Amino acid sequence: MKFILWPFKIILSLISSIITLTGKAIGIILGLVIMILGMAATVTIVGGIIGIPLIIFGLLILIKSIF
Numbered sequence: 001m002k003f004i005l006w007p008f009k010i011i012l013s014l015i016s017s018i019i020t021l022t023g024k025a026i027g028i029i030l031g032l033v034i035m036i037l038g039m040a041a042t043v044t045i046v047g048g049i050i051g052i053p054l055i056i057f058g059l060l061i062l063i064k065s066i067f
Contacts, residue, residue: 027065
């Protein structure tokens with residue numbers, strides 16, 4: 001019985017790994033974009049209040065996506 005289900009198990013594991021890699025790539029891109037927005041907001045004095053937490057939040061997303 002295991003031989004009959006074996007091809008389906010391989011296909012599902014391949015799809016699962018592709019979705020995991022895609023999710024990590026989106027997380028890395030999203031983290032970088034949030035960090036860049038935070039850096040752009042930090043240029044102004046008033047934006048520094050919002051920019052620094054955005055940089056930290058983007059960095060945390062980036063680290064979580066890599067590991």
